[in-house]
Amino acid sequence: MSKIFIALFVLSILLINATGCSTGKSNFRVETVEGFVTLDGSPVAGVTVGFSPVDSNAGKPAVGRTDAQGKFVLTATQGGEFGKGTMIGKYFVSLSKETLSREPTAQELANADKTGVMPEIPIVSIIPKKYNDPQTSGLTAEVVKGKNNFSFDLQSK
Amino acid sequence: MVIAIIGVLIALLLPAVQAAREAARRTECTNKLKQLGIALHNHHDTYGFFPNSSCSKTLGADKNTADSRERISFLPAFFPFIEQQAIYELIKTCVDSTVSNPCNWIWDVNSTGPTTVKIAGQPIAAVQCPSDSEVVTKPDINMARINYRPILGDTILPGGLLDCQRSLFRKGTDGETTFSSIIDGSSNSVVLAEAAVMFDNSKKTHIIGGAGIVSGLSLTSKPSDCTALIASGGLMDSTAITSADDRGRMYGKRLYDARMPVLSLVTVLPPNSPTCGNQAQWDNATTINTVSSYHTGGANVTFADASVRFISQTIDADDPNQLIATVTGISSNHYKNYTGPSIWGVWGALGTINGSESKSP
Numbered sequence: 358m359s360k361i362f363i364a365l366f367v368l369s370i371l372l373i374n375a376t377g378c379s380t381g382k383s384n385f386r387v388e389t390v391e392g393f394v395t396l397d398g399s400p401v402a403g404v405t406v407g408f409s410p411v412d413s414n415a416g417k418p419a420v421g422r423t424d425a426q427g428k429f430v431l432t433a434t435q436g437g438e439f440g441k442g443t444m445i446g447k448y449f450v451s452l453s454k455e456t457l458s459r460e461p462t463a464q465e466l467a468n469a470d471k472t473g474v475m476p477e478i479p480i481v482s483i484i485p486k487k488y489n490d491p492q493t494s495g496l497t498a499e500v501v502k503g504k505n506n507f508s509f510d511l512q513s514k
Numbered sequence: 515m516v517i518a519i520i521g522v523l524i525a526l527l528l529p530a531v532q533a534a535r536e537a538a539r540r541t542e543c544t545n546k547l548k549q550l551g552i553a554l555h556n557h558h559d560t561y562g563f564f565p566n567s568s569c570s571k572t573l574g575a576d577k578n579t580a581d582s583r584e585r586i587s588f589l590p591a592f593f594p595f596i597e598q599q600a601i602y603e604l605i606k607t608c609v610d611s612t613v614s615n616p617c618n619w620i621w622d623v624n625s626t627g628p629t630t631v632k633i634a635g636q637p638i639a640a641v642q643c644p645s646d647s648e649v650v651t652k653p654d655i656n657m658a659r660i661n662y663r664p665i666l667g668d669t670i671l672p673g674g675l676l677d678c679q680r681s682l683f684r685k686g687t688d689g690e691t692t693f694s695s696i697i698d699g700s701s702n703s704v705v706l707a708e709a710a711v712m713f714d715n716s717k718k719t720h721i722i723g724g725a726g727i728v729s730g731l732s733l734t735s736k737p738s739d740c741t742a743l744i745a746s747g748g749l750m751d752s753t754a755i756t757s758a759d760d761r762g763r764m765y766g767k768r769l770y771d772a773r774m775p776v777l778s779l780v781t782v783l784p785p786n787s788p789t790c791g792n793q794a795q796w797d798n799a800t801t802i803n804t805v806s807s808y809h810t811g812g813a814n815v816t817f818a819d820a821s822v823r824f825i826s827q828t829i830d831a832d833d834p835n836q837l838i839a840t841v842t843g844i845s846s847n848h849y850k851n852y853t854g855p856s857i858w859g860v861w862g863a864l865g866t867i868n869g870s871e872s873k874s875p
Contacts, residue, residue: 405742407835418833420738422746432745434738434834435784451835453739455730461793469798473585473674473773480730489736490837 385417387442388500390431392507393423394452396484400427401454404484406509408448408498409491416446416500442505448498449491452509454483485513536645540809543643543661543708544822550640550662550706551820553595558693565591567664568675568772569686573609576686581615583608584675587772588664588683589641596640601633605770621770623657634658638769645808646710657767663709663803665815666778668862668869669838669848670733673798676774679850680866681705682818693818697868700818704825704864707779707815708807711766712789712796723786723806724749725764731792731800733848737782737858738834740790740802749788764796775801781865782858784831785813818867825861825875832859 394404404423408431410416419442421429433443458479461469465476488494488511498507557565561572569576569584572591578584586605593602608617623635635657643661667680677688682705684691696703712725726743727750728735743749768776776797783804791799805825807813812826836857838844844851855871856862863873 403746405736405739407736407738407742407833409833409835413833418738418835420742420745420834422742422748424746430745434741434787435828435831451736453736455732455735455739457729457792466795466798469673469795473798475673475793475798475800480732490840491833491835492840 385433385444387417387433388445388502388505389442390419390421390498390500390505390507392421392429392505392509393427394429395427395508395510397513398510400425401483402427404429404452404454406431407451407453407491408443408500409451410444411447411449411497415444416448417444419443419448443500445500445502448500449494450496450498450507450509451489451491451494452484452496452511453489455480455489456483457481484511536809539644540814543645543807543809544814544824546640546643547662547706547708547814547816547822548820549596550592551816551822553592554705554816554818555820556595557591560595563690563692564682566686566690567666567678567681567683567777571686571690573606575609578609579687581617582619583615583617584687585772586617586620587768587770587777589638589660589769598638598640601636601638604633621768634770641769643708643710643807658769659711659767660769661708661710661766661807662706662816663766663777663779665704665707665805665865666774666780667849668781668856668858668865669852670731670735670737670782670800670802671774671778671780671849672733672800673773673775675772677850678778680852680868682867691867695867696818697870698863698866699872701821702864702872702874703818703867704781704815705818705867707785707805708813709766709779709803710806710808712764723804724788726750726788726790727792727794728790729792731790731802733800733846734837734839736835736837737802740788741783741834743788743790760794760796764794768797771797773797775799775803779803779805781805781856781861782831783834784827784829784861785825786827815864823875825864829861829875830859831861832857834858 402425406421406429408419417433419431419433421431423429458481469475565588567588570591575583590605637658641660641662664683666678677685682691726748728739782802785805787804789804791801793799805813816822841857856869860873863871
């Protein structure tokens with residue numbers, strides 16, 4: 358008899374632990390999306406790859422960032438735990454990489470300490486500017502079930 | 515046999531006990547935000563306006579904008595209403611002083627002002643969330659932690675002291691806000707939120723959600739440049755910043771500094787997304803400071819009606835790949851030039867008091 362009680366007790370504890378509370382995990386199915394970004398044939402590192410759903414009800418915005426080989430892996434931005442990949446659907450693609458045209462000098466940094474405002478250093482776009490905006494990039498992608506692979510070869514001219 | 519069963523039972527119970535402890539800490543955290551919400555209302559009842567983000571009118575700092583008195587943060591104005599009258603008097607004496615630059619570096623334990631006020635290292639329990647278990651070590655020893663910070667709109671912010679036209683907290687020299695300024699409704703506007711300190715020395719990790727440096731980040735950048743750091747392992751850990759000076763600048767411990775990068779939170783990226791700045795000298799950087807907490811699945815926020823709600827990190831924040839300049843048609847300084855509905859979904863709408871959008875979570 359007592360063994361049954363112990364078994365029941367263990368079972369109930371197990372159940373309490375198993376159910377728990379929701380942790381905000383992604384509530385939609387994601388498909389793996391990978392690819393490469395090249396500019397005039399050579400890979401570019403540090404490019405932000407953005408997928409914006411054409412229809413906001415069918416798709417989730419996603420981002421990726423290229424490594425030294427120009428490879429990116431997308432992750433949905435509203436999946437709670439940033440699940441890998443994104444939802445099936447049609448997407449506008451935007452690509453951007455902006456950096457400062459030069460490093461601020463020690464003198465400029467010291468001045469910034471006094472005023473709280475950084476000097477205006479022009480920002481240069483490594484990727485042609487039209488690719489920055491999902492509306493003007495002219496690039497689209499359709500994510501389908503299974504593994505997705507997209508390569509974007511950009512021309513600087 | 516019996517010992518084995520007891521052992522198994524204890525092993526099963528332990529996670530439940532840990533979860534209960536976190537639930538207790540979360541409740542305490544919620545309560546502190548509620549107290550700050552009530553303090554906000556009491557301030558409005560007493561003075562007829564809400565506290566300022568810098569150049570505090572309550573302190574009289576708006577009359578002394580020539581020196582660093584203008585740089586005193588929103589927090590001292592709350593002190594009389596959260597039983598910190600003693601520290602309030604100290605700061606008030608400093609602000610009222612007739613010597614030059616009396617409150618220089620008041621937020622630093624190594625304050626150099628003539629009337630040296632040693633308050634920077636004094637912990638204020640009312641602004642510390644117990645879930646953020648960050649341990650204070652050198653070089654920032656004696657700098658007190660702050661976990662609750664004002665929401666300053668829904669745009670990327672530069673350094674310096676700003677007049678953010680879309681938030682409840684304004685610079686004292688540019689007027690003040692009252693309940694009638696909250697056009698979106700006080701129950702639809704977030705005014706205070708949680709932020710974990712930037713690095714946790716004990717865990718050698720960055721704040722939850724992560725922080726990173728995007729050197730090309732500007733006021734017109736896409737927020738996705740920041741989110742993208744998750745995908746590429748571009749987020750920093752506590753060993754990334756080697757300069758002790760730079761590390762001192764980054765911690766969420768400058769209770770009394772009103773510069774935007776160390777004070778502000780914005781509703782651009784959803785809670786527990788990364789925080790980004792354009793350089794390691796964080797107190798002067800252009801930043802996206804994201805709401806973050808160590809609670810599972812989201813963060814607590816205070817609304818302008820003093821209610822506290824838990825916002826899930828899956829809240830709709832629309833597409834971070836949008837370019838604010840092309841979507842709104844406004845080319846620069848969106849924090850003050852931009853009026854109208856937020857482009858960052860429900861979360862962005864909550865962060866404005868006058869965006870003409872009455873969305874609630």
